[in-house]
Ligand SMILES: Nc1ncnc2c1ncn2[C@@H]1O[C@H](COP(=O)(O)OP(=O)(O)OP(=O)(O)O)[C@@H](O)[C@H]1O
């Protein structure tokens with residue numbers, strides 16, 4: 001479903017070059033929930049942006065549902081829903097409902113379809129009380145919920161979330177968790193980055209661990225637990241990084 005092949009990404013920052021991804025290869029199967037783990041600056045957002053066709057690889061290629069992210073970005077865009085941390089992409093002067101209607105229209109959804117979908121999402125996220133209030137006055141968590149709803153308004157088959165629960169309270173994080181379970185039941189393919197190990201171990205079938213632009217591990221969680229003789233993802237992650245750094249030095 002998602003194939004990343006020998007991908008590298010280098011950014012030119014004035015006169016210095018920053019290598020955000022180094023020969024990263026992996027694949028994600030249809031209907032699978034994958035957690036993307038890594039320290040700050042590991043390359044998670046860069047990788048997600050690349051899968052979302054928003055960045056071009058410096059080397060290698062990425063395909064989503066058989067389409068190349070560079071040559072066929074339009075075909076991919078219709079099938080994916082994306083949410084990037086910090087950038088909710090919402091209009092402050094519009095209400096939550098108007099924001100959702102606006103994005104639904106961009107995806108060519110009919111008025112009726114849009115209404116039904118907004119009702120469904122508002123119920124799911126407990127947003128009914130403030131659906132008709134302007135987003136400008138929303139708290140961070142309220143905004144994030146609208147942003148998540150916006151990302152999946154068109155019922156996409158593939159969903160990419162960059163740190164979706166950052167800034168959410170426990171109730172809202174749980175709403176997100178329920179949403180992932182539901183999307184999984186619907187057979188959606190989901191990739192999300194997170195710094196919360198508990199969330200990843202609860203929701204994901206597989207994990208991709210990044211470290212300094214390289215992929216340290218990719219595979220199913222159960223296999224990893226067996227391999228490491230532990231079910232403590234935090235511990236496994238830290239020890240993988242330590243081993244990696246020792247090997248590199
Ligand atoms: N547009 C850009 N220009 C220059 N450097 C960039 C750009 N985007 C990312 N980088 C660099 O690429 C590296 C990886 O960044 P990235 O945002 O992918 O990390 P991340 O894993 O998402 O980190 P975090 O957990 O902090 O969100 C960092 O060194 C970052 O500074």
Ligand SMILES: [Mg+2]
Pocket residue numbers: 044045046085162
């Ligand atoms: Mg990031």
